Amino acid sequence: MSHKKEVTVKLYSIMNRIRTVEEKIAELYPEQEMRCPVHLCIGQEAAEAGSCAALNDDDYVISGHRSHGHYLAKGGDLKAMLAEIYGKETGCAGGKGGSMHLIDLNVGFIGAAPIVGSTIPIGVGVAFASKLKKENRVMMIFLGDGVAEAGVFHESLNLAQLWNLPVIFVCENNLYSVYSPMHVRQPDTRRIVDLAAAHGMDSHYADGNDVEVVYQLTSDAVKKCRNGQGPVFIEFSTYRWREHCGPNFDNDIGYRTEDEYQVWRKRDPVALFRSKLINDYKFDESEIVKIEHDFKDQVNDAVKFAKESPFPDSSNAELHIYA
Amino acid sequence: MTRKIKYFEALREAQYQCMEADKDVYIMGLGVPDPKGIFGTTTGMQEKFGADRVMDIPLAENTMTGVAIGSALKGMRPILTHQRVDFALLSMEQIINQAAKWHYMFHGLHKIPMVIRMIIGRGWGQGPQHSQSLQSLFAHIPGLKVIMPTTAYDAKGLLISAIEDDNPVISLEYRWLYGISDSVPEEMYRVPIGKARVLEEGKDITIVATSYMTLESLRAREMLQERGVNAEVIDLRTLRPMDTETIINSVKKTGRLVVADTGHKMFGVSAEVLAVVLENTFERLLNKPSRVALPDYPAPTSPALCDDYYPRAGHIAAAALEQLGKAVDDKLFALPTDRRLDQPDSKFEGPF
Ligand SMILES: Cc1ncc(C[n+]2csc(CCOP(=O)(O)OP(=O)(O)O)c2C)c(N)n1
Numbered sequence A: 001m002s003h004k005k006e007v008t009v010k011l012y013s014i015m016n017r018i019r020t021v022e023e024k025i026a027e028l029y030p031e032q033e034m035r036c037p038v039h040l041c042i043g044q045e046a047a048e049a050g051s052c053a054a055l056n057d058d059d060y061v062i063s064g065h066r067s068h069g070h071y072l073a074k075g076g077d078l079k080a081m082l083a084e085i086y087g088k089e090t091g092c093a094g095g096k097g098g099s100m101h102l103i104d105l106n107v108g109f110i111g112a113a114p115i116v117g118s119t120i121p122i123g124v125g126v127a128f129a130s131k132l133k134k135e136n137r138v139m140m141i142f143l144g145d146g147v148a149e150a151g152v153f154h155e156s157l158n159l160a161q162l163w164n165l166p167v168i169f170v171c172e173n174n175l176y177s178v179y180s181p182m183h184v185r186q187p188d189t190r191r192i193v194d195l196a197a198a199h200g201m202d203s204h205y206a207d208g209n210d211v212e213v214v215y216q217l218t219s220d221a222v223k224k225c226r227n228g229q230g231p232v233f234i235e236f237s238t239y240r241w242r243e244h245c246g247p248n249f250d251n252d253i254g255y256r257t258e259d260e261y262q263v264w265r266k267r268d269p270v271a272l273f274r275s276k277l278i279n280d281y282k283f284d285e286s287e288i289v290k291i292e293h294d295f296k297d298q299v300n301d302a303v304k305f306a307k308e309s310p311f312p313d314s315s316n317a318e319l320h321i322y323a
Numbered sequence B: 001m002t003r004k005i006k007y008f009e010a011l012r013e014a015q016y017q018c019m020e021a022d023k024d025v026y027i028m029g030l031g032v033p034d035p036k037g038i039f040g041t042t043t044g045m046q047e048k049f050g051a052d053r054v055m056d057i058p059l060a061e062n063t064m065t066g067v068a069i070g071s072a073l074k075g076m077r078p079i080l081t082h083q084r085v086d087f088a089l090l091s092m093e094q095i096i097n098q099a100a101k102w103h104y105m106f107h108g109l110h111k112i113p114m115v116i117r118m119i120i121g122r123g124w125g126q127g128p129q130h131s132q133s134l135q136s137l138f139a140h141i142p143g144l145k146v147i148m149p150t151t152a153y154d155a156k157g158l159l160i161s162a163i164e165d166d167n168p169v170i171s172l173e174y175r176w177l178y179g180i181s182d183s184v185p186e187e188m189y190r191v192p193i194g195k196a197r198v199l200e201e202g203k204d205i206t207i208v209a210t211s212y213m214t215l216e217s218l219r220a221r222e223m224l225q226e227r228g229v230n231a232e233v234i235d236l237r238t239l240r241p242m243d244t245e246t247i248i249n250s251v252k253k254t255g256r257l258v259v260a261d262t263g264h265k266m267f268g269v270s271a272e273v274l275a276v277v278l279e280n281t282f283e284r285l286l287n288k289p290s291r292v293a294l295p296d297y298p299a300p301t302s303p304a305l306c307d308d309y310y311p312r313a314g315h316i317a318a319a320a321l322e323q324l325g326k327a328v329d330d331k332l333f334a335l336p337t338d339r340r341l342d343q344p345d346s347k348f349e350g351p352f
C-alpha cells in the first residue's frame, strides 16, 4: 500500500471506529447497564481522528469529559473502555472512574477528567517533564470551546508559550457548552484562535469536519513540536449531534434548532470521507465495507466482554487512596 | 395557603418571590436560563425577570464569584449557582479569601449579601469529581454561613433567609432531595439561619443529621421503634452558625448521640457535632457517641463500588442499637427491592 493510501485507510478506520463505538453506546445505554453519564462525540470524529493520527504511539493525549473519541483515536483499548463504562473490574480504571475518567497509559492516553479546563495545565506539565527528559514526545491537549472562558486556559497557554513546550492544543469548537450557545458566553468580536495568537502562539483555524485538513494541520504541528518549535494551537469547527450528556437527540428542547442540526448533519465527517474514498480515491466499496464489518465485530466482542466481566469487589473501592 | 410541592419547586419559588420583592436580587450561573434550568430551579425566570437579572455566565467560576462579590458591595444581592459543588472548587479563593473576609477586614465598612447555591451528593455514576459533599470545607470558614436544607419547606424558607441575609451564604442542596415533596406555604416565609429542627422527639437516643441523611435517619427511627428504641431526630439545617443549644439539650435528655452526615467522616461535620457535645455535656453521656458518614476515600463510579460507600438507615439504626447494647440484625441492611442503590428512593416523601 502506498503511504498516502495507508494514511487514508487509517483516517477512515479511526473515524469509523469512533462512530461505531459511540452509536453502540447510544443503542445500549437505555438498557441502564452503563450506570454513569456518557458524553458522546458523534459528529466530531474527524477532528479527533485526524489529530491523533498525526501522533506516534508514544506521544501523549489528555482529555476532558467528552473523551471517548480521543481515547479511541489514540489507540486506547476498546474492551477496557467499555468495561469501564459498564463499571466492571476489567475496566481501564477498575470501575472507579466510568466514562468520564478513561485512561490507557500503554498508548500515551494520560487520562481524562470532567472538570472543564482542569486537564489543560496537567497536560502542559507532562509536556514540560517530557521536554526536560528529552523524550521528543508531543502532548496533545483536547479542549472544547467552553474552556476558552476559563482562567486556566489562558494561564496554560501563556506558560506553554513561555517555556516553548511541545504541546498541541486542539480546540473542538462545537458551538455549545451544554445548552449555552457561544453568544451568551464569549464576545463575537474575536475567535477562540485569536486568543491563542494573542498569547504569541502559532495558531490555526480550520474545518474540523474534514479529516484530511485536520490531519495535515496537526501533522505540521507535530513536526514543529518535535523540532522544538512548539506549542501550536488549532481551533476546529465542528458539531455535536446528540445531547450534551446521554444517548438522545435533543434538538427539540429549545436551545438549538433542527435546521441547524440538519446543516451539520449534511456535513457528516464520516460519510463525507467515505464518499471521497470511493469517488476521488477510487476505493473499492467492498474494501471499505470490510473495514466497517471487521470493526463492528470487534465492538460486539468488546460489549460482550464488558457485559460478562465481573463487577469489582466492593472492597476495591478502598484501593489506591495513597501510593 | 399550603400545598405539596417538590424541593426544586420550592427553591424556584423562593428565588422568584425574592426577585419580585427586591429589584436588587439577581441570579446567574452556568445554564441558569437553559431548558433544564439548574434541575428546574430557575426555569421560566429569565422570561419573567429579563436577561439583566437572570443570566447565563461564561465558564469562569472564580471570576464570576468575584463579580458577584463586587456587585454585592454595590448593594446588589446576587444568587450564584453551581450545578455541582465540585465546580465551585474553582472559586474557593474568592469565597474564602474575599467573600468571607471583606466585612471583617474592613472593619464592617463593606457588606457581602450574596448566596452561592451548590449541588452536592450522588447521582447515576457521577463518580469522584461530580458527587462530593464538601460542606465541611465551607463550614470551616468564619464569615460564611452554610445552610443545608433537607425538606422542601426548609429549602424555601432558608433560601429566602439567605437571600435577605447581609452575609455570604453557601446553600448546599443534595441532588436526591430535588424530587421530594413537602407541604410548603405559597406566601413568602423565613426559616431562620442557625436553627436546627427537631423532626421527631424521642427519649432514648439523639440522632443529629444533615441533609439527605436526615431522611435516612427518619427511616432509622422507624427501624429503632420496631426494636423498642425511641430516637429523637434532629435536622441540623444550618452548619454555620451551628445550633449547639438544640443539640446539647437533646443529648442532655437522651444521653446518647449518633451523627449522620452526607460528607466524609474525618474532619467532617460529624466530628464537629461530637466535639460540641463532648465539650458541653460530656457528663450526661451514657455511652460513647458514634458517627455515620462517608468513608475516607473518594466516591467511586461503578455501582458495585458505591453500594457500600453510602451508609443507609440501617447503618444509623445499627449504630444506635450498639450504643444501647441491643442486638443488630441483618434485616437492618436488607436491600430495597424496587430500585438499585444508585437511584433515588421514591418512598421518601413529605410532609415532614
Ligand atoms: C469547572 C467546570 N464548570 C462547569 C462544568 C459543567 N460542564 C460540564 S461539560 C460543560 C460544557 C463544556 O463545553 P465545551 O468545553 O465546549 O465542551 P463540549 O461539551 O462542547 O464538548 C460544562 C459547563 C464542569 N464540568 N466543570
Ligand SMILES: [Mg+2]
Pocket: A144, A145, A146, A172, A173, A174, A175, A176, A177, A178
Ligand atoms: Mg462545546
